[in-house]
Amino acid sequence: MPNDFNQQVIEEFRANGGRVRGPFEGARLLLLTTTGARSGARHTTPVGFLPDVERVLVIASAGGAPKHPAWFHNLVAQPRVTVEDGLFTYDARAVVLQGAERDEAFARAVESDPGWAEYQAKTERVIPVVALEPIPDGPPKPTATSMGAVLQQAHDGIRRELALVRAEIAASGPGLGAQLRVNCLTLCQGLHNHHAGEDAGMFPFLAGRHPELAPVLERLREEHVKIAAALEGLREAVSARGVEPALVLAEVERLADELEGHLRYEEQELIPLLDA
Template sequence: MPTSFNQSVIEEFRANEGKVGGPFTGEDLLLLTTTGAKSGKETTTPLGYVRHGDSLVVVGSNLGAPRHPDWYHNLLAHPVVQVETGTRTFEALAVPAEGTRREELFEHVVRVAPGYGEYQDRTTRLLPVVVLERAEPDGWEGPVEIKSLADKLMEVHTWLRGQLRQVRAEVDAHFAARAAHHGPGEPQAPGLGLQIRQRCLAFCQSLEFHHTSEDAHLFPGIARYHPHSADTFDRLSDEHRTVARLQGELVALLSGIGIADPRRFRSELDRMSTELNAHLDYEEESLLPLLAEVPWPPAPPVNTAEDSGGAGDGDDREDSDDRNG
């Protein structure tokens, strides 16, 4: 159940373009919406944040309590989160920092907001430091203008390919650094840990949503108008099942916080990359000509006297019991 304190902060934040009074007067505050690790329900939590370059940094302080806040466990399970700052709302990838990077970021946070150092002193657990990156991969631009359902499909495919390239680039950087390392100790290399885990999970979850939507809505809708393409849709659905199986194997390797076998992970990633790119190529070859004349966004339905009434949508979103993270 939402706390009255949290709910009042959320309402004041949204009513005043991100400005909140009382103990938060003058503070940088954001609203973080995560998906429940077990419940799957959305939860919104007000959190203080510190800027670091183009990213926002939040700390799982939980006011120095002995356990991590619920929102932190949620983002480990579902890395794509929603962030509200002022009047802006955007999707972000939540990546907990590790090792030296975590220490450097925490020092930066404490210089800006010394209270987090006091929270760390209250507990023996290491406070998580989480970087909120915009969810778009590097270089993402998307189509200049989307006029048709074909354009929309290409936008999604471009997004998925960009995420996959980014995961592969980070994995390759890890192995390149290890190969170039000489001497004792571990190389100063991108770890095959939380950063790659979070980005890969975000990619897998986006891919699953896309394919589920296609199977449930897009393919049946097109098939009604193009019954001669039944073999094409059967093949695409079969490929979805193949990709889903490989995706499941990849996610299983990410079930822990670290990756126990990096070489196996890279091998599984390569297998899924090959299958997925071949599938996307075939889908574009088969479907883009059929979708080019379908306008996007679709025209709104025409209301009639029979369907113009009805109650408004309810908001069943749950809010976290954690106040300041």
């Protein structure tokens, strides 16, 4: 059973689309559900994560305790886990990173937050890094109860991640850290996937039921093209060797300028129809 603090975080996370207050406010947080190695019971734990483009990384630090956390033992015994990210719930395969791959990922984590190094210094065990890779056996289940709410949650998630990336770049030193580069690339990939899904699924769905939406959908598609160009500019900037954070931040601001008006217009025009 989760402790009282964890249970409070879990309930708040589920009630607010992944947003929580207190020590986790503004952090990247997910709910990880594992199967008990001995009991076979399902256990849910809030854990912080690092973006890694098409997957996420979690670190079994246990605050530098001498033993691995229970959730790590569980996923080693049963690697199929369930992830809740505030927008979707999906099954994933847990892969414990080994050797150089683990060391590189942990170094990225330390570069972005020295607290991970402090945890490692407190314990003799090598703190594991685990990749959670989505299992492609069907679409993830949305947590919202209506199509309009799903769209709103997706937009709010994009806004939160964009705000995090902007703050991280602004607070960075003279160089752009490796994890920060990955955060930017993950944002780009996530936004690309969101728009590709709209172009292939939601827009044709609405066009077939609401022919009067043709001008709205055409405008949204044109804006997708402009945003794609901004995404490519950000990808090129973060991929350049020795790039200055100020140049990357300028590309992020360009993306934000293109994106916010697009999100507001889409919410205004489509959510009432999706919820009707």
